[in-house]
Amino acid sequence: MLKPRSLRGLILLLVAVPTTLVLVAGSLYDYLAAQRPATEAYDQALFSATLVLSQHMEPADGGARLRLPPAVEAALRTDRVDRVFLGVYTLDGRFVGGDPGLPLSPLSPLSPLSPPAPAPLDAGEPRRAFDAQLGGEPVRVAQARLPSQAGEHLFVVVETLGKRSGMARQLVANALVSNVATIAVITLTVLLAAAVGLRPLVRLREQLMARSYRDLRPLEVSDAPTELAPIVHEINSLLQRLDEATGTQNRFIANAAHQLRTPLAGLKTQIELAREQALPPEASRLLGQAHGATERLARLISQLLALARTEAGPSGDELQPVDLAAVLGAGVQEWVPSALALDVDLGFELAPAVVRGDPILLRELAANLIDNAIRYAGPGSHVTVRSRQSGGMPRLEVEDNGPGIPEAERPHVMERFYRVPGSSASGSGLGLAIVGEIAALHQARVELRDAHAGRGLRVLVTFPASGTGSSSPA
């Protein structure tokens, strides 16, 4: 079974092959059909010549002879292409005048050696034309039985086939040219039609390609042609099911995280209360560890919540103009105390940088980067948080002078639950994954670079130019 890889190829095949066959058959028919009238026209000219011959017969002693004036003979014999032979014979085939040895019947051409043929034409058939051979060359023969001053004779005019085969060649060439042109036009038309017809498919592909994996809105159906509409509908219903499934999953994570929070908060309070009691040192140490564990757990839960919120986050349409400087400024009160607690010098350099975004998610992004910088750079370090326009693009930057992340680890740290082996501070490995998710939602690019000072990490989050940002020197 035919299994074409290209629709265009299939259509072309289905159209071009039958068309070519029809055209070839048609031109063969045309050629054959045109031959008949053309042959008859040429034959008619030869018959006219026999008539001229008959007018130049005169009686001679005991018979007849042909007396052709040189001008008439020249006129009869002269042809641009072919050689012409003229002869007069008796009705039973004996030579009288002109050229001897002309073919008198189609089947057995007379040669000078063969005996005279029987009367080639009977009384019922005054004239005929046929193909024959003369001296090994194919010729056309016209014979007519005509009365003359010297009685009834057989007048024969023979012509070589130059004109006729020339005409045949011309017919074939004409048919070929017009057929090749027709096939070319049909092929081009089919290709054009296929290109135009397949355009909706290309548009559909472009629509799908331009999508982010979060964008599960239905595809545009209105301009899809009838044949494509069911496919678009199916894709849309798949997208809808996917959207519902994702929503359910995110709600589950959010709910679970939320449900875990309350008992955890209770547990933490109880541990804190218990630590206030006078306890043996060993019990006090264990309670301290339990307290640290509840804190890590609370953090993990809040990060899971953040991730679920990001996944359920706004689609491109719901983003609004947000100034990164304002987002960062609003978080200062929250972040500075935790920096102080770890003896980290946390500084802010905030210039206006407006992005299209979600302020809550952007704050979550900054919080994760700042938290990492403070905890991994550690006591005595410097952390600088910046917002600015860089090359027309809004950018958020968090730089520290801590240990940094080795080049080889950088591709991995953005993955969920990945932590650089041997990382000292406690953590879940979710922070940078959340940063990546939120950045993707804003079509922003995250880069991990060396700090300016050479030691430490500099994280750049570059947003697409929003067109509403006021620019300041980069």
Ligand SMILES: Nc1ncnc2c1ncn2[C@@H]1O[C@H](COP(=O)(O)OP(=O)(O)O)[C@@H](O)[C@H]1O
């Ligand atoms: N500012 C930083 N300096 C050094 N290492 C860092 C920094 N930020 C992140 N890392 C490394 O990247 C890993 C992943 O970070 P993250 O996704 O926030 O997870 P977590 O902080 O919970 O370990 C961390 O374990 C740490 O090793």
Ligand SMILES: [Mg+2]
């Ligand atoms: Mg972290």
